[in-house]
Amino acid sequence: MGAIVHRPGRDFGFGLLALAVLGLVAPWIGLYPVFVMKALCFAMFACAFNLLLGFTGLLSFGHAAFFATAGYAAGHAIKVWGWPMEAGLGFAVLCSGLLGLAIGALAIRRQGIYFAMVTLALAQMVFFVFLQAKFTGGEDGLQGIPRGRLLGALDLADDLNLYYAVLAIFLACLALCYRIVHSPYGQVLKAIRENEPRALSLGYRVDRYKLLAFVLSASLAGLAGGCKALVVGFETLTDAAWQMSGEVVLMTLVGGVGTLFGPVIGAFAIVGLQDQLADRVGSWVQVILGLTFIVCVLGFRRGIAGEVAAWRERRRATSR
Amino acid sequence: MASPSDDIILETRALTRAFKGFVAVSEVNLRVRRGHIHALIGPNGAGKTTMFNLLTKFLIPTSGQIFYEGTDITRERPAEVARRGIIRSFQISAVFPHLSVRENVRIGLQRRLGTSFHFWRSERSLECLDEQADELLDAVGLLEFAGETTVNLPYGRKRALEIATTLALDPALMLLDEPTQGMGHEDVSRVTELIRRVSKNRTVLMVEHNMGVVAGLCDAITVLQRGQVLSEGSYETVAADQRVIEAYMGSTETTLAGAHG
Ligand SMILES: Nc1ncnc2c1ncn2[C@@H]1O[C@H](COP(=O)(O)OP(=O)(O)OP(=O)(O)O)[C@@H](O)[C@H]1O
Ligand SMILES: [Mg+2]
Numbered sequence: 001m002g003a004i005v006h007r008p009g010r011d012f013g014f015g016l017l018a019l020a021v022l023g024l025v026a027p028w029i030g031l032y033p034v035f036v037m038k039a040l041c042f043a044m045f046a047c048a049f050n051l052l053l054g055f056t057g058l059l060s061f062g063h064a065a066f067f068a069t070a071g072y073a074a075g076h077a078i079k080v081w082g083w084p085m086e087a088g089l090g091f092a093v094l095c096s097g098l099l100g101l102a103i104g105a106l107a108i109r110r111q112g113i114y115f116a117m118v119t120l121a122l123a124q125m126v127f128f129v130f131l132q133a134k135f136t137g138g139e140d141g142l143q144g145i146p147r148g149r150l151l152g153a154l155d156l157a158d159d160l161n162l163y164y165a166v167l168a169i170f171l172a173c174l175a176l177c178y179r180i181v182h183s184p185y186g187q188v189l190k191a192i193r194e195n196e197p198r199a200l201s202l203g204y205r206v207d208r209y210k211l212l213a214f215v216l217s218a219s220l221a222g223l224a225g226g227c228k229a230l231v232v233g234f235e236t237l238t239d240a241a242w243q244m245s246g247e248v249v250l251m252t253l254v255g256g257v258g259t260l261f262g263p264v265i266g267a268f269a270i271v272g273l274q275d276q277l278a279d280r281v282g283s284w285v286q287v288i289l290g291l292t293f294i295v296c297v298l299g300f301r302r303g304i305a306g307e308v309a310a311w312r313e314r315r316r317a318t319s320r
Numbered sequence: 321m322a323s324p325s326d327d328i329i330l331e332t333r334a335l336t337r338a339f340k341g342f343v344a345v346s347e348v349n350l351r352v353r354r355g356h357i358h359a360l361i362g363p364n365g366a367g368k369t370t371m372f373n374l375l376t377k378f379l380i381p382t383s384g385q386i387f388y389e390g391t392d393i394t395r396e397r398p399a400e401v402a403r404r405g406i407i408r409s410f411q412i413s414a415v416f417p418h419l420s421v422r423e424n425v426r427i428g429l430q431r432r433l434g435t436s437f438h439f440w441r442s443e444r445s446l447e448c449l450d451e452q453a454d455e456l457l458d459a460v461g462l463l464e465f466a467g468e469t470t471v472n473l474p475y476g477r478k479r480a481l482e483i484a485t486t487l488a489l490d491p492a493l494m495l496l497d498e499p500t501q502g503m504g505h506e507d508v509s510r511v512t513e514l515i516r517r518v519s520k521n522r523t524v525l526m527v528e529h530n531m532g533v534v535a536g537l538c539d540a541i542t543v544l545q546r547g548q549v550l551s552e553g554s555y556e557t558v559a560a561d562q563r564v565i566e567a568y569m570g571s572t573e574t575t576l577a578g579a580h581g
Contacts, residue, residue, distance in 0.1 A: 191416050
């Protein structure tokens with residue numbers, strides 16, 4: 001013991017720094033900023049989802065609802081009401097957080113597969129509301145969302161300006177996830193995941209802790225959805241469909257459930273795969289994603305980041 | 321002011337629980353005196369664990385009432401009952417396996433800081449509890465394992481850790497479901513000693529199969545059989561009760577001591 005104490009804080013700090021450096025140079029090494037921005041938004045979405053699946057042990061199959069709600073909320077506030085972009089994003093987070101509170105309150109009492117089914121059913125209801133509602137533009141979607149200016153000064157219509165803004169939001173989101181996981185609250189969450197009856201018998205009102213996790217996860221998914229709407233300039237029903245809920249599960253699984261960086265890796269892998277394959281194989285993309293999913297579930301359950309962590313753990317164990 | 325019932329910390333009235341027609345606990349009137357170590361014994365399947373689940377609200381009674389400190393707690397939820405000071409352990413060791421041994425105890429201590437929902441605070445803020453956690457670990461002989469991941473502990477030590485975590489909440493009433501089950505001789509006497517020590521300012525209700533432990537430790541005994549109270553009283557009273565002897569051994573020849581290993 002003693003000398004080889006494992007410090008998660010230091011590891012995370014290095015990881016975050018590496019991502020920041022990578023992110024800063026990415027546009028200068030030939031990566032298309034809009035592509036990276038989109039991937040960063042999905043990375044935030046996956047991190048938010050992982051807060052629930054990986055760190056609380058709840059499988060939501062309705063996270064598309066929060067992603068899309070935020071997209072419409074941000075789009076509507078900025079385009080129709082003419083709000084500044086920061087206020088629009090804040091409003092988006094608030095809306096998805098409140099929706100999270102409502103859906104979470106209804107779903108949290110259910111266990112396992114029933115929880116997933118309730119979240120799916122409620123998210124489908126949200127989908128149909130968006131399909132019918134006026135403000136979403138129905139099948140056409142909400143088009144032409146202006147990006148506005150950061151703090152009223154920096155013109156975000158410039159891809160590179162928006163890129164650095166999104167990168168900063170992404171890094172902050174990741175840091176917040178770390179803080180949540182490694183907080184007094186995170187400790188209780190871990191205890192609940194490990195042994196729920198025991199946590200209950202020690203006097204923890206387990207449902208309230210889970211509900212807070214659900215709301216936090218929904219809010220961060222909202223931050224991701226709001227940013228994505230800004231980046232692409234429109235919001236459509238695609239984001240609210242159940243396939244989107246499935247994609248975020250896939251990203252998280254491929255990257256590594258319950259690891260902080262896994263969802264980021266997974267999101268880049270899936271968004272990259274879709275981007276590369278879309279022109280070449282058309283709708284076969286779905287089949288390939290499906291196969292990836294099967295390989296993950298059968299072959300390497302820990303995901304990319306999980307396998308790397310396990311390998312490092314083994315090395316640490318042998319070097320003792 | 322002192323009425324006789326002031327001394328009763330926990331009381332059940334005609335407590336009953338049926339599972340799809342099968343009555344696991346039937347019309348049980350249990351009275352636990354403040355400050356006592358009270359044993360709940362009985363053959364396998366007698367309904368002891370079901371009683372614990374009812375008392376801690378993990379199960380809802382089919383009928384009957386539960387009073388704690390004179391208050392009817394029949395309708396309360398598990399976390400509320402725990403907050404009143406009734407903390408249980410489980411028959412199958414209940415620890416948090418991938419938390420360190422110290423963190424396990426800290427989970428018990430943490431609630432009273434009032435920061436358990438603070439997701440923006442560093443977990444370092446919990447380090448102020450380490451000293452107290454270590455004292456509790458020392459009391460159960462686990463201090464040297466404080467940094468170990470709990471899953472790596474041998475069974476007996478996990479049970480000791482469970483008691484330390486329970487003690488962290490400083491419960492007024494401690495419910496222990498077979499605390500010595502699956503332990504070697506040495507561990508049994510250590511845990512017995514521990515229970516005696518920690519029962520100073522509190523009440524203990526424990527399920528225990530080891531009659532040696534019961535005889536040396538407990539002030540009162542309730543014997544359950546097929547969900548019903550068969551006999552109650554001091555060890556001498558119960559051990560001499562023909563019905564108890566029959567229930568345990570299926571014969572009247574043997575004495576209770578040593579029954580049920
Ligand atoms: N959830 C349940 N559903 C159906 N039957 C149950 C349930 N829980 C307990 N029982 C039944 O109730 C009876 C009493 O079980 P209980 O676990 O309370 O016994 P016990 O006295 O703790 O026994 P042991 O000494 O083996 O721990 C058993 O016959 C058991 O099968
Ligand atoms: Mg039992």
